[in-house]
Amino acid sequence: MRNLDTVTLELIKGAIQSARVEMEALIERSAMSPFIREKKDYFTAFFDRDGRLVVSTALPMAAGNLIDCIFERYPRDDMRPGDLYLYNDSYGSHGAVSHNNDMVFVAPVFSDARIVAFAEAWGHLWDIGGMVPGSISPAATDVFQEGIVIPPSRVLRDGIWNEELIRTFVRNTRFPDMVRGDLSAIMAAVRLGGRRMEEIAERFGAGAVEAAFAGMLDQSERALRKAFAERVPDGRYSFRDYIDSDSVSEKSYAVAVTVEKRGETIALDYSASDDQAQGAINFIMDSSVPKTMCGLYFTGQEAGVALNGGFHRAVGEVKTRPGSIVSPREPAPLGMRSHCLTRVNSSLFGAFAKATGGNVPAASSVYVLYYLRSWNKERTELDLCIEGLAVGFGARPHADGIDAVYYVAQKNYPIEFAEMEFGVRVEGYAMHADSGGPGFHRGGCGIVRDLRVVGDEAVIGLRMDNMRWPAWGVKGGMGGGAGRIVVNPGMADERELRPMSEGNKLKKGDLVRIMTPGGGGWGSPLERAAEQVRDDVLDGFISAESAERDYGVVLSSDLTDVDAAATHARRKELARMPRGLFHRHSYFDDEELPRAAE
Amino acid sequence: MARLQLALDIGGTFTDVVMVDGVSGALWTAKTPSTPKDPSDGFFDGVEKILRLAGTAPADVAAVFHGSTIATNAVLEGKGARTGMLVTAGFRYVLEIGRHEIPRRENLFIWRKPKRPVPPRLIMEVPERVLLDGRVERPLDEAACRAAARRLRALGVEAVAIVFLHSYAHPAHERRAAEIVAEEFPEAAVSISSDVLPVFREYERSMATALNAYVQRLVGTYIGRLQTGLSKRNVAAPLLVMKSNGGVFGPRQADRQAINMALSGPAAGVIGASFVARAAGFDNSVTIDIGGTSADVSLIRAGAPVTTTEGELGPFPLALPIIDIHSIGAGGGSLARVTDIGSLQVGPESAGADPGPACYDRGGVKATVTDAHVALGRLPPTLLDGHMPLDGRQARAAIERDIARPLGISVEDAAEGVLRIVNANMTGALKVVSVERGYDPKDFTLVAFGGAGPLHGVELGRGLGCRAVLVPRYPGLLCALGLLATDLQYDYARTALQRGPDYDLAAIDAVWRELEQEADGELAREGIPVERRRFVRLADLRYAKQGFELTLAVPAKTLDAAGVARLVEDFHAQHERLYTFAERDTQVEIVTLRLRAVGLVDKIALPEIAAAAGSKPEAYERRGVRLDGAWHADVPAYRRGALCAGHRIGGPAVVDQLDSTSLILPGQTAEVDRHGNLIIRMG
Numbered sequence A: 001m002r003n004l005d006t007v008t009l010e011l012i013k014g015a016i017q018s019a020r021v022e023m024e025a026l027i028e029r030s031a032m033s034p035f036i037r038e039k040k041d042y043f044t045a046f047f048d049r050d051g052r053l054v055v056s057t058a059l060p061m062a063a064g065n066l067i068d069c070i071f072e073r074y075p076r077d078d079m080r081p082g083d084l085y086l087y088n089d090s091y092g093s094h095g096a097v098s099h100n101n102d103m104v105f106v107a108p109v110f111s112d113a114r115i116v117a118f119a120e121a122w123g124h125l126w127d128i129g130g131m132v133p134g135s136i137s138p139a140a141t142d143v144f145q146e147g148i149v150i151p152p153s154r155v156l157r158d159g160i161w162n163e164e165l166i167r168t169f170v171r172n173t174r175f176p177d178m179v180r181g182d183l184s185a186i187m188a189a190v191r192l193g194g195r196r197m198e199e200i201a202e203r204f205g206a207g208a209v210e211a212a213f214a215g216m217l218d219q220s221e222r223a224l225r226k227a228f229a230e231r232v233p234d235g236r237y238s239f240r241d242y243i244d245s246d247s248v249s250e251k252s253y254a255v256a257v258t259v260e261k262r263g264e265t266i267a268l269d270y271s272a273s274d275d276q277a278q279g280a281i282n283f284i285m286d287s288s289v290p291k292t293m294c295g296l297y298f299t300g301q302e303a304g305v306a307l308n309g310g311f312h313r314a315v316g317e318v319k320t321r322p323g324s325i326v327s328p329r330e331p332a333p334l335g336m337r338s339h340c341l342t343r344v345n346s347s348l349f350g351a352f353a354k355a356t357g358g359n360v361p362a363a364s365s366v367y368v369l370y371y372l373r374s375w376n377k378e379r380t381e382l383d384l385c386i387e388g389l390a391v392g393f394g395a396r397p398h399a400d401g402i403d404a405v406y407y408v409a410q411k412n413y414p415i416e417f418a419e420m421e422f423g424v425r426v427e428g429y430a431m432h433a434d435s436g437g438p439g440f441h442r443g444g445c446g447i448v449r450d451l452r453v454v455g456d457e458a459v460i461g462l463r464m465d466n467m468r469w470p471a472w473g474v475k476g477g478m479g480g481g482a483g484r485i486v487v488n489p490g491m492a493d494e495r496e497l498r499p500m501s502e503g504n505k506l507k508k509g510d511l512v513r514i515m516t517p518g519g520g521g522w523g524s525p526l527e528r529a530a531e532q533v534r535d536d537v538l539d540g541f542i543s544a545e546s547a548e549r550d551y552g553v554v555l556s557s558d559l560t561d562v563d564a565a566a567t568h569a570r571r572k573e574l575a576r577m578p579r580g581l582f583h584r585h586s587y588f589d590d591e592e593l594p595r596a597a598e
Numbered sequence B: 001m002a003r004l005q006l007a008l009d010i011g012g013t014f015t016d017v018v019m020v021d022g023v024s025g026a027l028w029t030a031k032t033p034s035t036p037k038d039p040s041d042g043f044f045d046g047v048e049k050i051l052r053l054a055g056t057a058p059a060d061v062a063a064v065f066h067g068s069t070i071a072t073n074a075v076l077e078g079k080g081a082r083t084g085m086l087v088t089a090g091f092r093y094v095l096e097i098g099r100h101e102i103p104r105r106e107n108l109f110i111w112r113k114p115k116r117p118v119p120p121r122l123i124m125e126v127p128e129r130v131l132l133d134g135r136v137e138r139p140l141d142e143a144a145c146r147a148a149a150r151r152l153r154a155l156g157v158e159a160v161a162i163v164f165l166h167s168y169a170h171p172a173h174e175r176r177a178a179e180i181v182a183e184e185f186p187e188a189a190v191s192i193s194s195d196v197l198p199v200f201r202e203y204e205r206s207m208a209t210a211l212n213a214y215v216q217r218l219v220g221t222y223i224g225r226l227q228t229g230l231s232k233r234n235v236a237a238p239l240l241v242m243k244s245n246g247g248v249f250g251p252r253q254a255d256r257q258a259i260n261m262a263l264s265g266p267a268a269g270v271i272g273a274s275f276v277a278r279a280a281g282f283d284n285s286v287t288i289d290i291g292g293t294s295a296d297v298s299l300i301r302a303g304a305p306v307t308t309t310e311g312e313l314g315p316f317p318l319a320l321p322i323i324d325i326h327s328i329g330a331g332g333g334s335l336a337r338v339t340d341i342g343s344l345q346v347g348p349e350s351a352g353a354d355p356g357p358a359c360y361d362r363g364g365v366k367a368t369v370t371d372a373h374v375a376l377g378r379l380p381p382t383l384l385d386g387h388m389p390l391d392g393r394q395a396r397a398a399i400e401r402d403i404a405r406p407l408g409i410s411v412e413d414a415a416e417g418v419l420r421i422v423n424a425n426m427t428g429a430l431k432v433v434s435v436e437r438g439y440d441p442k443d444f445t446l447v448a449f450g451g452a453g454p455l456h457g458v459e460l461g462r463g464l465g466c467r468a469v470l471v472p473r474y475p476g477l478l479c480a481l482g483l484l485a486t487d488l489q490y491d492y493a494r495t496a497l498q499r500g501p502d503y504d505l506a507a508i509d510a511v512w513r514e515l516e517q518e519a520d521g522e523l524a525r526e527g528i529p530v531e532r533r534r535f536v537r538l539a540d541l542r543y544a545k546q547g548f549e550l551t552l553a554v555p556a557k558t559l560d561a562a563g564v565a566r567l568v569e570d571f572h573a574q575h576e577r578l579y580t581f582a583e584r585d586t587q588v589e590i591v592t593l594r595l596r597a598v599g600l601v602d603k604i605a606l607p608e609i610a611a612a613a614g615s616k617p618e619a620y621e622r623r624g625v626r627l628d629g630a631w632h633a634d635v636p637a638y639r640r641g642a643l644c645a646g647h648r649i650g651g652p653a654v655v656d657q658l659d660s661t662s663l664i665l666p667g668q669t670a671e672v673d674r675h676g677n678l679i680i681r682m683g
Helices: A006-030 A068-073 A163-171 A176-204 A206-231 A288-298 A309-314 A338-356 A415-421 A530-538 A544-549 A564-575 B039-054 B070-076 B142-154 B172-184 B202-232 B251-256 B264-279 B369-375 B392-407 B411-433 B453-464 B475-483 B505-525 B561-579
Strands: A042-048 A053-056 A084-087 A102-111 A114-124 A153-157 A235-243 A253-262 A265-269 A315-319 A368-375 A382-389 A424-431 A447-453 A457-463 A484-487 A500-507 A511-515 A582-584 A586-588 B004-010 B014-021 B027-033 B061-067 B083-088 B123-126 B136-138 B159-163 B189-192 B239-242 B285-290 B295-301 B311-313 B316-318 B326-328 B334-338 B344-350 B445-449 B468-471 B488-498 B533-543 B550-553 B588-599 B621-627 B630-639 B648-650 B653-657 B660-664 B669-672 B678-681
Touching: A006 A042, A006 A053, A006 A114, A006 A176, A006 A206, A006 B344, A006 B411, A006 B561, A042 A176, A042 A206, A053 A206, A053 A309, A068 A084, A084 A176, A102 A176, A114 A176, A114 A206, A153 A163, A163 A176, A176 A206, A206 A265, A206 A288, A206 A309, A235 A338, A253 A338, A288 A309, A288 A315, A288 A338, A309 A315, A415 A424, A530 A544, B004 B039, B004 B264, B004 B475, B014 B039, B014 B475, B027 B039, B027 B475, B039 B061, B039 B202, B061 B264, B061 B475, B070 B202, B070 B264, B070 B311, B083 B142, B083 B202, B123 B142, B142 B172, B159 B172, B159 B202, B172 B189, B189 B202, B202 B239, B202 B251, B202 B316, B239 B251, B239 B264, B251 B505, B264 B285, B264 B295, B264 B445, B264 B475, B285 B411, B285 B453, B295 B411, B326 B411, B334 B369, B334 B392, B334 B411, B344 B411, B369 B392, B369 B411, B392 B411, B411 B453, B411 B621, B445 B453, B445 B475, B453 B468, B453 B660, B453 B678, B475 B660, B488 B505, B505 B533, B505 B588, B533 B561, B550 B561, B561 B588, B648 B653, B660 B669, B660 B678
Parallel strands: A265 A315, B004 B061, B061 B239, B083 B123, B083 B159, B159 B189, B285 B445, B445 B468, B630 B653
Antiparallel strands: A042 A053, A042 A114, A084 A102, A084 A153, A102 A114, A235 A253, A253 A265, A368 A382, A368 A457, A424 A447, A447 A511, A457 A500, A484 A511, A582 A586, B004 B014, B014 B027, B285 B295, B295 B326, B311 B316, B334 B344, B468 B678, B488 B588, B533 B550, B533 B588, B621 B630, B648 B669, B653 B660, B669 B678
16 A cells, blocks of 8 residues: 555544644643643654654654664564553663653554554653752762663553552652652553554554555655755755853863765764763764754745654764763763753754855754742741743744743743742843844844742752853854843842852842843844834843944934934944854854863 | 614624514524624624614614624734733733743744734833732832833823733732823723733733733724614614623623623634524534634533633633634635645635635635535535526636646545545544543534535534534524623632632632622623622632642532532542542642623524425435545435425435535435424434
């Protein structure tokens, strides 16, 4: 049944997509922890019988090879209907999951005694033990400080649960009820996905379903190959981007890539990336991760393209060097791998910028988190507040960067909720002016969050990047602004906190101001319409100083009018200044040296 | 004596009019073209036309019900008032930052943040601060408030929204600020969040208040024009306007709570579907309203539409109680195309009413869903009593060029493929409101309406596994009919956090009594006599530290210790039913208290049609129709108006009426009930 007709292919595609969304809905409906229910940190997918991704949640952070590590231990021929497999072992799965809080469940789907597909889901568990509540700490230096590890294991066979395994796992978390609840939710979703896929196979026939899988992969592969052929000239392009630090030292780490483009495919080589870090920013980069980034970006405006193994086929080899930050050796810690993941993305787009004369998005900043624990003398009770804070994303060839954004589907806590439940007071929640990189398309702005400590004492842990190495701008666009964290700004006892740090002590009445970084700009700021710049000034995204300095737009003293003559003169003067393809602190065309920004 | 109930629903293309004689049960219907530039023109055309048709005097009209898209369109098209805001110092970016997420189904590299209804430059910060328990941390800076009001006036603002943090717990600051704005800026329309939505979550509350201010003037002017025009035409009857929550409100409330009209039209459709289905003996149904560009689906349980406070208006959250309606871009005008990679896509782009499908021959050349129906012989050669010919040649040509040739298949296979895909999309939407909410569609009847609903109903019902599909007697007029099945319904709410386990019952009761007093006054002002006022107490509960609540009906009028225990137990049980688990050891918080106030309005009885009395339905013509891959040469076509109660029609068959065609598949049987509905049992 190789030649499936288009209509049936689309119907099966729709049915699989809808089954996948139903899995998500069930997880959201039945999970217990705020990490899954509110933060929505979960992922669902279907794979074909060979473990190739057919359809999944559209997140470029998730690997597409989630089944291979199960095959290593459990040959496909040995699998039976009703089997269920699980793991959270980042090293043991070769990066199928990339930090151990993500627990994967997989169920084989049978049709007439033959495996036709796998249903899969993972969710970020609230706590799996380890050195701190939540299991991820900027202070970790060893993966075994980050909680209990379950290698790929069979947890259900012939209707019998491996109850000891679950009991042992749940014994290792600080929140057993919540974790058990989340595990049931994810398991139930995978089994539901399996049932739905069986129904699809029954309705259309297993042969048609397998042909549809092949057709879906072909469509996605074709779309990405076409985009490469049309949009990226042949050649070799290298770029490196930097992570500020690993939080246990002051050293910055480079993620470096060379893109080799030939015809309608590319190959990637990340082996020039720095050695693995001592702190928890290491990322076991599955080859599917940069491939998915290419697919999502280059086919993002094409209808009907599913995120799947077709993308993985359209990109050739992805090389990494064992012992490097994108291919660390055990027991390097992994908890904060999103810092590295963001640079895997920005180095890749940097290389594409060189290939395309800058027709790619500028760099985005890494989202920010803080962990505030506070105590009241009377109450001895501990209020733990973990909040994710938005940053600015990079400007794009088709639009400004997104202002004040955390990630896909992850919502903030309303202030009126945080004040009810977390023992904090929020005194300001504003746009971080000038943090969006100037450009024809402006980079997205980060935010400013003012927290007043209401407990008698408190300790704050922080995860903020892009201070030393802000997000770069491209094609004449300028870099995004860095973030800052200040205690009691403007007061006699004003002090700065290190952006990646644990255990900062605070006292009652202290005000902590967290200013998050922005995204890079795209295109020359001198070409942004003067009225648009004025509106951005009026709206507080750009200061009047930056308007004049970076955009060459001079405004009247009340900021409401553009001084056309002065603007013309200023823009003419600025136009004489040479610009490069990239900008971060200053313009550059090729690569920054590791020390350039320090 | 005034005995006529008149209803007008204004849609994008047509204004639908239904009038019922409350005494004789007679029913008149009319359709007039909508007049988007000034919808009131179409409204009055409709009023005049129906009165002429019925040959009655304006004085006989007892009430005028109205569903309108004026508020929706203003928001979706960005055509509301120039609106400014006053907010607590430090929170100027409350709308801009929002909930800081990219929607789950979007591509993070491509997505753009939707433009807010109020830009930051028109948002002024005012020093003041209230804490979550209502204590004033910092008094309102009246001088700063005055200066901000003047500044907004100088900036040419027409409407002002006032939103202060935790104002639900202490509305005094917002109220005082509103007075100051009124003094400095009397011509501005003012909305305050403690009136519009006194419920916690500042972004959602700010958005509701800003949107209310944004449409307030427009809605007020429009309603005023309708009132003036009605009295000029000697219609003295009260005007009642449809709200998103399925109830109606009078002009006084509409003027202040304009944003409650956001889903006016679609909500009326669901009420209409619920009314008709209940009269036909179906208490549980899923409903689908298929028009030219979109399909709206909803679920009715135990005779009542399901409401939500997590709805959306375009890209914005709408946290007011609204009927839970899920909308997708799939309708008769949806465009079908083959992409570069060979994928067949149907919608969400639409040819709309203008230029419309290729078969309309009004300048549209692209293949649409309607063209696919025409190519398969499902539609008659003309619509609207012969006033609108359908050009089969154009339909086939479009399908051939856009679909058949690129895919290398026959025109018929292409047309059927288009329909199968659009049906699959609609089935997906129906599953969102049923399966994904934990309901099995097998237990529900599908009510298919809107101009195109009856064409798709049976295939959708089959795909979902429903036992029956109900096609109402007037599928294109169900929104207007729904207007005649409503009551006045006002929803009140106030966040007043109680952590438990020792709830302050006196404080809770005091809030409810206050809300009840307010509601009672409002119903009195709308002329609802005491014996027709109903009040339902509800409460939002959640587990401590959980970010969402469940709304539950309060078991007793006054909440005592036993009542609260039952309420909490109901919460655990409901949580378990919806989310598969309950945490009986976790503290339960009572977060928001709600009151639903209802003013009962006279309902019409659905008119009955003549009984079959032994007669058999007679086909007026036979058509070649392709169904499930095979042509059926002589499919009988019946006229809807000629059918009698008790008639049975075996599939394959089509039933034509003025603005709609119903399809019955081979193996299925349609029965005509006493109200003229087609009840189609799946084979």
